[in-house]
Amino acid sequence: MTRPQRFIDDEGKRLDGRKPDEIRPVKMQVGVLSNADGSALVEYGLTKVLAAVYGPKESQKSISLPDRASLRVRYHMAPFSTEERKNPAPSRREVELSKVLRESLEPIVITDYFPRTSIDIFIEVLQSDGGTRTVGATAASLALADAGIPMKALVAGVAIGKVDNVLIVDLNEVEDMYGDADMPIVAAPDLGQITLYQLNGVLSKEEFHNAIDMAMKVINKLVDIEKETLRNSYKEAGEE
Amino acid sequence: MSTTPFRVQIIPKIKKESYLNLYRKGQRADERDFYSPRKISIQTNVLEKANGSSLVKLGNTQVMAGIKIEPGEPFFDTPDQGVLQVHAELVPLASPQFEPGPPDENSIELARVIDRSLRDPKAVDLNSLVIRPGDKVWMIWLDLYILDYDGNLFDASMLAAMAALLTAKMPEYEELETGEIKISKNISNNPIKINKKVVTVTTAKVENYILVDPNLDEEIISDTKSVIAFDEQGNIVGAQKTGMGSLSQEEIDNIINVSSSAAQVYFKLLNDALKSEVKEEKGDK
Numbered sequence: 001m002t003r004p005q006r007f008i009d010d011e012g013k014r015l016d017g018r019k020p021d022e023i024r025p026v027k028m029q030v031g032v033l034s035n036a037d038g039s040a041l042v043e044y045g046l047t048k049v050l051a052a053v054y055g056p057k058e059s060q061k062s063i064s065l066p067d068r069a070s071l072r073v074r075y076h077m078a079p080f081s082t083e084e085r086k087n088p089a090p091s092r093r094e095v096e097l098s099k100v101l102r103e104s105l106e107p108i109v110i111t112d113y114f115p116r117t118s119i120d121i122f123i124e125v126l127q128s129d130g131g132t133r134t135v136g137a138t139a140a141s142l143a144l145a146d147a148g149i150p151m152k153a154l155v156a157g158v159a160i161g162k163v164d165n166v167l168i169v170d171l172n173e174v175e176d177m178y179g180d181a182d183m184p185i186v187a188a189p190d191l192g193q194i195t196l197y198q199l200n201g202v203l204s205k206e207e208f209h210n211a212i213d214m215a216m217k218v219i220n221k222l223v224d225i226e227k228e229t230l231r232n233s234y235k236e237a238g239e240e
Numbered sequence: 241m242s243t244t245p246f247r248v249q250i251i252p253k254i255k256k257e258s259y260l261n262l263y264r265k266g267q268r269a270d271e272r273d274f275y276s277p278r279k280i281s282i283q284t285n286v287l288e289k290a291n292g293s294s295l296v297k298l299g300n301t302q303v304m305a306g307i308k309i310e311p312g313e314p315f316f317d318t319p320d321q322g323v324l325q326v327h328a329e330l331v332p333l334a335s336p337q338f339e340p341g342p343p344d345e346n347s348i349e350l351a352r353v354i355d356r357s358l359r360d361p362k363a364v365d366l367n368s369l370v371i372r373p374g375d376k377v378w379m380i381w382l383d384l385y386i387l388d389y390d391g392n393l394f395d396a397s398m399l400a401a402m403a404a405l406l407t408a409k410m411p412e413y414e415e416l417e418t419g420e421i422k423i424s425k426n427i428s429n430n431p432i433k434i435n436k437k438v439v440t441v442t443t444a445k446v447e448n449y450i451l452v453d454p455n456l457d458e459e460i461i462s463d464t465k466s467v468i469a470f471d472e473q474g475n476i477v478g479a480q481k482t483g484m485g486s487l488s489q490e491e492i493d494n495i496i497n498v499s500s501s502a503a504q505v506y507f508k509l510l511n512d513a514l515k516s517e518v519k520e521e522k523g524d525k
Binding site for chain 2 (some may be wrong): 005062063064065067068070071072073074092093095096098099100101102103107108111118120161181183186191192193194195196197198199200201202203204208212213216
């Protein structure tokens with residue numbers, strides 16, 4: 001992969017033909033695994049992430065909390081998900097992302113209904129083309145709902161970037177690698193709350209503000225697609 | 241796998257209501273206002289065997305930074321750049337909450353946020369760290385050692401990192417006939433080339449209050465924390481929400497404003513500490 005000369009052409013289109021505020025084609029499916037209590041497969045363009053939820057189940061004693069359920073989250077990339085094979089042992093990046101993703105889900109799960117239990121959330125990146133943690137958050141949100149875990153709201157994620165001095169949504173890998181900024185955001189629009197934000201790169205204060213604004217608009221749409229996907233899954237179950 | 245913290249300190253949680261009563265009156269338990277950091281001391285060159293070192297005290301929190309510079313091989317995709325590696329150790333002597341063992345998610349997150357906030361604005365001039373392009377470059381190992389933990393490890397660590405980087409000296413070396421780079425025990429007078437100074441500002445959100453530089457009790461009762469990194473021009477060069485809760489858009493806007501003012505306070509203290517360092521050096525001669 002090499003750095004492109006320009007990221008946005010004279011017509012204002014990005015390398016893959018998208019407008020700056022346009023997300024890649026999104027696909028969502030729930031109930032894709034038989035063993036898990038809830039599961040989801042989410043794709044933004046070529047990025048594909050599978051999430052599964054197990055629980056609530058009795059907690060290991062050492063981590064058990066007397067007043068709430070514990071969340072356990074693992075973000076992991078499959079060895080074949082990247083350009084060059086990725087060593088399957090968890091990297092420092094995966095350890096950090098597991099933490100921030102757990103912290104992005106803690107505010108929406110109603111954990112005090114299930115003291116002394118744990119809810120396990122596994123996020124497996126099957127194919128990576130930028131934005132894997134935000135697609136992972138969307139998949140985890142759907143899998144939690146599919147598992148019937150009580151939640152205050154659904155979350156979805158999207159990354160905002162900056163290329164050629166323009167803010168863009170939903171970076172693909174080239175835009176992520178060679179762009180000037182990458183700001184992943186996860187939010188629950190129904191609560192008006194942002195549950196994850198990180199910034200990798202340089203932005204002015206104004207750009208930072210606009211980036212969050214931009215993300216919220218897209219996340220709104222993504223959560224609508226999540227709701228539609230869940231509704232359809234119940235419709236199908238009813239027909240069977 | 242990341243698990244909801246289970247070693248929860250109960251006492252500060254019981255005290256939360258009394259803390260909130262103070263906040264309603266615009267006060268904090270240690271008599272600071274909401275937007276002021278604690279007392280800070282920055283010492284540099286505290287160790288002789290490291291190429292650079294510093295000890296930062298932020299209230300009762302103490303962080304030591306040590307820099308070792310060694311020859312090494314560049315990364316495949318950046319043959320004409322040196323290497324910067326940031327690691328953080330939450331040393332068990334610093335807190336009953338820290339356990340011995342390999343780095344946990346908290347120390348990895350701390351090191352990676354500091355690393356990104358230095359790397360993305362190109363704070364360290366990695367291009368100046370080449371010995372033989374594509375073959376030998378300088379590797380800067382920046383190790384952050386948490387010695388005493390009373391909250392806000394990010395800001396103390398970044399101040400320690402900056403103070404050590406700005407006062408570090410490159411090793412003296414010779415190129416052997418075999419092509420090997422041999423570093424001598426002497427340390428040269430050449431500094432590391434630094435393009436930009438960076439500080440981070442941590443704020444805690446406790447209900448609807450935003451507190452700059454939270455101490456440990458404030459961190460424990462907080463809903464969530466934000467770490468925002470700034471350069472001296474006021475650009476945001478890194479950011480991270482850390483902790484379980486969430487924030488509204490208005491709260492984030494407010495945090496950015498409050499943090500950008502606090503960043504100026506940190507920059508002033510950092511620059512003052514470096515000035516007195518230069519004076520001392522001159523005084524010695």
